[in-house]
Amino acid sequence: MSLGQALNAGLRQAMERDPKVVLMGEDIGKLGGVFRVTEGLQRDFGDRRVIDTPLAESGVVGTAVGLAMRGYRPVCEIQFDGFVYPAFDQIVSQVAKLRHRNEGRVAMPLTIRVPYGGGIGAVEHHSESPEVYFAHTAGLRVVTPSNAADGHRMIQQAVACDDPVVFFEPKRRYWERGEVDEGLATTVAPLHQARVVVEGTDATIAAYGPMVATALEAARIGLQEGTSIEVIDLRSLSPVDFETIEASVRKTGRLVVAHEASVFCGLGAEIAARVSEHCFYHLESPVRRVGGLATPYPPSRLERHYLPDADRMLHEVDRCLQA
Amino acid sequence: MAIAPARVPERGIPEWTGFDGLVQLISVDGQRTVGCPYWELVADVGADQLRDLYTDMVVVRRIDVESMALQRQGELALWAPLLGQEAAQVGSARALRPDDFVFPSYREHGVAYCRGVDPVDMLRLWRGSALSGWDPAVFGLATPAIIVGSQALHATGYALGIMLDGATSAAVAYFGDGASSEGDVAEAFGFAASFTVPVVFVCQNNQWAISEPVRLQSHGTIAQRGQGYGIPAIAVDGNDVLAVLAATRLALARASAGEGPTLIEAVTYRMGPHTTSDDPTRYRSRDEEEEWRVKDPLVRLRALLRAEGLADDGFEDSVTAAADEVAARLRRGCLALPDPPPDALFDHVYAGPHPLIEEERDAYAAYVSTFDS
Numbered sequence: 006m007s008l009g010q011a012l013n014a015g016l017r018q019a020m021e022r023d024p025k026v027v028l029m030g031e032d033i034g035k036l037g038g039v040f041r042v043t044e045g046l047q048r049d050f051g052d053r054r055v056i057d058t059p060l061a062e063s064g065v066v067g068t069a070v071g072l073a074m075r076g077y078r079p080v081c082e083i084q085f086d087g088f089v090y091p092a093f094d095q096i097v098s099q100v101a102k103l104r105h106r107n108e109g110r111v112a113m114p115l116t117i118r119v120p121y122g123g124g125i126g127a128v129e130h131h132s133e134s135p136e137v138y139f140a141h142t143a144g145l146r147v148v149t150p151s152n153a154a155d156g157h158r159m160i161q162q163a164v165a166c167d168d169p170v171v172f173f174e175p176k177r178r179y180w181e182r183g184e185v186d187e188g189l190a191t192t193v194a195p196l197h198q199a200r201v202v203v204e205g206t207d208a209t210i211a212a213y214g215p216m217v218a219t220a221l222e223a224a225r226i227g228l229q230e231g232t233s234i235e236v237i238d239l240r241s242l243s244p245v246d247f248e249t250i251e252a253s254v255r256k257t258g259r260l261v262v263a264h265e266a267s268v269f270c271g272l273g274a275e276i277a278a279r280v281s282e283h284c285f286y287h288l289e290s291p292v293r294r295v296g297g298l299a300t301p302y303p304p305s306r307l308e309r310h311y312l313p314d315a316d317r318m319l320h321e322v323d324r325c326l327q328a
Numbered sequence: 329m330a331i332a333p334a335r336v337p338e339r340g341i342p343e344w345t346g347f348d349g350l351v352q353l354i355s356v357d358g359q360r361t362v363g364c365p366y367w368e369l370v371a372d373v374g375a376d377q378l379r380d381l382y383t384d385m386v387v388v389r390r391i392d393v394e395s396m397a398l399q400r401q402g403e404l405a406l407w408a409p410l411l412g413q414e415a416a417q418v419g420s421a422r423a424l425r426p427d428d429f430v431f432p433s434y435r436e437h438g439v440a441y442c443r444g445v446d447p448v449d450m451l452r453l454w455r456g457s458a459l460s461g462w463d464p465a466v467f468g469l470a471t472p473a474i475i476v477g478s479q480a481l482h483a484t485g486y487a488l489g490i491m492l493d494g495a496t497s498a499a500v501a502y503f504g505d506g507a508s509s510e511g512d513v514a515e516a517f518g519f520a521a522s523f524t525v526p527v528v529f530v531c532q533n534n535q536w537a538i539s540e541p542v543r544l545q546s547h548g549t550i551a552q553r554g555q556g557y558g559i560p561a562i563a564v565d566g567n568d569v570l571a572v573l574a575a576t577r578l579a580l581a582r583a584s585a586g587e588g589p590t591l592i593e594a595v596t597y598r599m600g601p602h603t604t605s606d607d608p609t610r611y612r613s614r615d616e617e618e619e620w621r622v623k624d625p626l627v628r629l630r631a632l633l634r635a636e637g638l639a640d641d642g643f644e645d646s647v648t649a650a651a652d653e654v655a656a657r658l659r660r661g662c663l664a665l666p667d668p669p670p671d672a673l674f675d676h677v678y679a680g681p682h683p684l685i686e687e688e689r690d691a692y693a694a695y696v697s698t699f700d701s
Contacts, residue, residue, distance in 0.1 A: 053492055064516070071489065073485075074485075076489065098478065104676050107463075168678045
């Protein structure tokens with residue numbers, strides 16, 4: 006099934022498992038969400054568990070906070086990445102901090118789903134990658150699946166998690182299909198565990214969300230050119246599974262971090278600093294980053310220049326190899 | 329005090345345009361007003377209950393005065409005084425039922441007192457010993473919202489949960505005239521009206537948001553905002569404890585009857601500064617302060633009690649003594665509040681394991697231990 010269908014199936018299982026799970030968002034009911042991720046859920050669970058809200062993102066998240074304090078487990082859908090900012094205050098000042106502020110006496114088991122990233126030819130504010138704003142905030146967990154099987158498992162883990170999870174969905178991968186075992190236990194891996202997708206020996210590309218498929222393409226091309234590239238799917242951006250990254254770098258000696266978000270102050274900066282600190286004597290070259298430019302997201306006719314592709318990733322791998 | 333179950337009057341929210349458009353049951357000079365239909369909502373409030381309300385207001389003011397003093401003496405980092413708002417807070421909070429749930433701002437010390445919070449615990453936040461002071465579930469009271477207006481949405485969501493549970497309690501959001509300009513309050517009005525949830529919005533219009541007068545927030549009244557959302561609103565004299573009690577009872581009864589949200593604008597006055605860091609002499613006149621001083625909510629209720637023979641010097645002395653005892657205990661408790669250990673920094677950031685937190689906890693403990701030898 007596709008990533009979108011896998012998320013739908015995972016949400017359905019989460020709702021069947023726990024009657025306190027309620028979905029909230031704009032157009033998620035009869036329409037099933039603009040990407041159809043909640044399709045059929047209001048029909049099957051009713052409009053008291055799949056709630057169409059007024060058009061106000063802070064309102065969606067802020068009321069979810071109150072629901073959580075009443076004992077519910079809300080799953081909020083933000084329609085597009087660029088629409089999450091009106092909810093930013095509620096997410097970083099309330100959702101992230103309420104447990105700590107109340108010394109553990111208030112639980113905040115929210116999931117905030119955000120379709121993100123570009124590559125779909127959209128208009129402005131529909132292609133952004135705001136994940137680092139949230140990864141920077143203590144109290145939040147930030148994750149992103151790259152494929153259908155992970156999407157199915159991780160959305161269930163996120164909903165079951167007693168911490169707030171900002172769940173970024175790579176919208177250009179919604180329609181990509183993969184094998185999903187709906188009976189698979191969600192405990193096969195912790196939510197924050199990264200995965201080595203393909204093994205390699207010459208360099209590592211660490212990517213997440215929409216960039217994992219691009220990194221795999223780069224690895225395939227690299228192999229044809231005689232370069233063995235290991236690809237890591239980070240899956241979790243807060244916390245980051247540094248163990249998996251560092252183990253890979255100790256093997257390959259070279260690391261490229263890839264994301265659609267701007268390179269400046271992106272997750273790659275944190276990973277580069279960390280790897281420099283922990284793997285300095287294993288590195289054959291400086292850690293390199295490939296990502297979005299230091300510009301606002303461009304009009305869609307230019308987005309292929311903004312977004313990293315396999316060629317740009319391989320260009321950075323080459324620079325590591327030539328160092 | 330005993331809580332009478334209010335019921336929604338047959339005619340819904342009574343039309344009332346008397347007393348400058350405000351619901352008022354006790355006049356400024358301490359006389360019972362005549363003709364206001366809200367009297368029926370407090371018909372059960374007799375001599376004992378009136379004395380209890382007065383005692384609450386005196387104690388709450390004494391807690392406030394003592395906390396101001398503690399801040400001036402360097403024992404609190406900050407204090408946001410409620411001076412002048414005792415009737416608005418005690419009147420509304422004494423209308424609440426045990427299973428109602430309150431979402432306060434940072435000035436609702438009187439509400440917290442009425443919900444049973446130990447005043448010493450109120451000071452933990454202001455002394456910097458903790459980020460909050462009590463268990464919300466125990467008192468039906470969230471910890472103070474410092475982000476202005478954010479709590480209106482939390483109350484609305486909590487009320488949605490009450491509705492989904494099929495319960496008959498209500499959520500109550502307290503906020504001020506400044507917060508009425510915040511988007512979160514507007515969104516809360518929209519969500520609450522759309523979902524018809526059992527929430528009461530209590531806006532204490534104390535005329536000032538730090539240095540900004542209420543006319544800078546809006547040229548209409550705050551109560552008028554309700555109409556645009558389809559939320560019935562009651563404008564009440566916020567310095568009249570009985571009127572506030574009556575209005576809140578009506579709002580709670582509407583909520584429990586499934587009639588949805590109510591907005592209460594309690595018109596009052598912040599007699600002190602915004603906080604201990606503020607200086608009102610820079611932006612408002614002595615004349616204005618004097619104009620409101622004669623409307624002091626305690627003076628008004630005392631006048632009523634005296635006029636009706638419900639209080640004498642002995643009663644007032646006993647109330648003062650009780651309030652002084654609360655204040656003395658508050659001072660002792662404040663000075664005894666321990667600083668939390670540095671390790672507490674890392675507690676409860678997450679519910680589950682988090683490698684970065686654990687790593688920093690260990691690293692910081694190791695760093696601190698280097699000073700031990």
